[in-house]
Amino acid sequence: MALILKNIVKKFNSQTVVQDLSLKIEDGEFFSLLGPSGCGKTTLLRMISGFETPDSGQILLDGQDLTPIPSNERPFRMVFQSYALFPHLTVGENLAFGLKIQKTPKEEISERVENALNLINMLDYKNRFPETLSGGQCQRVAVARAFINEPRVLLLDEPLSALDKKMRDHMQTELRAIQRKLNITFIFVTHDQDEAMTMSDRIAVMERGYLKQVSSPHEMYSSPANAFTASFLGDMNVFVHSGQKVFIRPERTLVSLSPMASDLVSYSGEVINKLFKGVFWDVYVRLSTGGVVKCLVDSKNEDMMEDLTIGKEVQVGYSQVYAHVFETE
Ligand SMILES: Nc1ncnc2c1ncn2[C@@H]1O[C@H](COP(=O)(O)OP(=O)(O)O)[C@@H](O)[C@H]1O
Ligand SMILES: [Mg+2]
Numbered sequence: 309m310a311l312i313l314k315n316i317v318k319k320f321n322s323q324t325v326v327q328d329l330s331l332k333i334e335d336g337e338f339f340s341l342l343g344p345s346g347c348g349k350t351t352l353l354r355m356i357s358g359f360e361t362p363d364s365g366q367i368l369l370d371g372q373d374l375t376p377i378p379s380n381e382r383p384f385r386m387v388f389q390s391y392a393l394f395p396h397l398t399v400g401e402n403l404a405f406g407l408k409i410q411k412t413p414k415e416e417i418s419e420r421v422e423n424a425l426n427l428i429n430m431l432d433y434k435n436r437f438p439e440t441l442s443g444g445q446c447q448r449v450a451v452a453r454a455f456i457n458e459p460r461v462l463l464l465d466e467p468l469s470a471l472d473k474k475m476r477d478h479m480q481t482e483l484r485a486i487q488r489k490l491n492i493t494f495i496f497v498t499h500d501q502d503e504a505m506t507m508s509d510r511i512a513v514m515e516r517g518y519l520k521q522v523s524s525p526h527e528m529y530s531s532p533a534n535a536f537t538a539s540f541l542g543d544m545n546v547f548v549h550s551g552q553k554v555f556i557r558p559e560r561t562l563v564s565l566s567p568m569a570s571d572l573v574s575y576s577g578e579v580i581n582k583l584f585k586g587v588f589w590d591v592y593v594r595l596s597t598g599g600v601v602k603c604l605v606d607s608k609n610e611d612m613m614e615d616l617t618i619g620k621e622v623q624v625g626y627s628q629v630y631a632h633v634f635e636t637e
Contacts (some may be wrong), residue, residue: 310334311461311493314363318351318517326362327517335460338487340496342506343514344540349497353463354516356495358382360432360529368561369460383460387467391450393438399425399449400434405457425610427489441603444482451486458604461493468503468560501541505529512603513537517587527559535634545601549573556601560630563603564623565615567580574625577601579618589613593624 311333318326323343325348333339354360356367358379367374374382393402403421412420425431428448440447447467454462467483468476484507487494493524498504504511505525513520513528513536513584521533532538539546545561554573564615568574577593580600588604594599605613618624 310370311495312366312368313352313356314366314368314487316350316352316355316362316367318355319363320623321415325517326355328518329365329517331512331519331522333461333493334491335448336491338362338484338496338507338509340498340508340511341514342498342504342511342540343520344499345499346516347514348517349499350465353386353495353497355467356461357384357386357463359469383621385454385459385461386464387447387454387462387464388453389466389468389470390593391446392451392465393446393449395438396532398435399586399595401416401432401439402438403453406453406457420636424456427486428452443471444476444479447471447479448482448486453481453487453492455492459492459549462487463494464500466497469498469500469533470517483507485616505541508564511541512538515540532632535636538632538634547573547575547601548597548599550629554632555632556630558590558602558603560626561601561603561607563593563616564627565612565620566623568623568625572627573631574623577624578620579620579622581618582616583612589616591616593622595624 313329313331316326316329317324331437343349351360355362356375394405397405399422403424407417407420425434428451430445430448433441433445435446461470471479480503496507510524511521511528512522515536521528521537528537528540532541538544541581543559545556547556556595562568562572575595575597577595579591580594581592583590584607587607589607591603591605593601593603603624
């Protein structure tokens with residue numbers, strides 16, 4: 309039971325926008341497609357939904373090839389950034405709309421609408437019109453309108469990107485909770501790495517049509533497979549050691565006023581900035597060999613932070629254990 313993409317290629321005119329991409333998405337997964345704007349995320353989602361056709365390759369659901377199956381007969385529903393609720397219908401009527409068209413019996417409709425409203429914590433909003441709701445509430449209704457049809461897979465194309473930061477953070481938790489309760493597959497497109505990290509069981513990182521890595525957020529953060537995912541997901545310092553680029557996370561980058569232990573690789577540098585972030589200070593150091601790195605210092609470490617004044621000569625170092633080095637691509 310899974311959705312399998314097999315060697316998918318998609319071209320627009322002469323431009324190849326999805327490059328021989330293969331993936332397996334398990335039932336019930338919260339799966340994110342992550343990558344910079346223009347890397348082919350929406351195109352991939354549209355091929356899964358059936359709005360676009362691959363030039364070659366196959367999309368299989370439970371072993372069945374979906375190629376000949378038109379979009380409206382696939383057990384998928386889409387949610388977009390612009391929620392596009394019907395403004396002249398109440399929340400309840402918006403949710404009932406698709407079921408009515410399918411001639412679902414009245415009693416079943418009202419039961420399913422109640423259940424859906426309950427799931428998105430909006431039972432009290434049934435008779436409200438969309439214009440009286442917040443952006444986050446509209447997006448919850450749009451999600452409910454998609455899952456009320458009981459699709460196998462919900463396809464979400466940057467559904468939170470129109471919301472302000474606070475609402476977006478809240479909706480990340482909310483959407484994840486809805487997905488857990490429904491226990492259906494969500495394929496979630498985003499260009500926001502924090503969003504993908506917070507919400508997903510697994511993340512697929514894309515760059516210029518290529519799949520760069522597929523793994524859990526934790527694995528992708530601690531064991532990036534290539535330079536692209538290393539720098540795209542989370543903060544990364546880059547050192548040059550023996551002519552090679554070495555990637556080290558800020559929380560693995562040590563800063564000290566005295567010489568470093570001999571088993572560490574160390575550099576001298578100068579503090580150029582320090583920013584108080586609450587739990588940590590971000591301390592920026594310009595290396596004498598060139599380049600700027602960021603170190604985290606626990607804000608409990610007050611004596612040290614007093615000594616780490618701007619302009620101060622310091623040592624910066626790391627353990628090889630936490631070094632990521634990649635073959636050049
Ligand atoms: N219908 C289309 N016709 C021509 N080019 C397109 C079309 N849709 C997308 N593209 C191009 O394909 C590439 C990938 O686009 P898209 O899938 O929308 O990326 P993303 O969603 O990751 O931002 C872009 O270069 C975009 O300009
Ligand atoms: Mg897109």
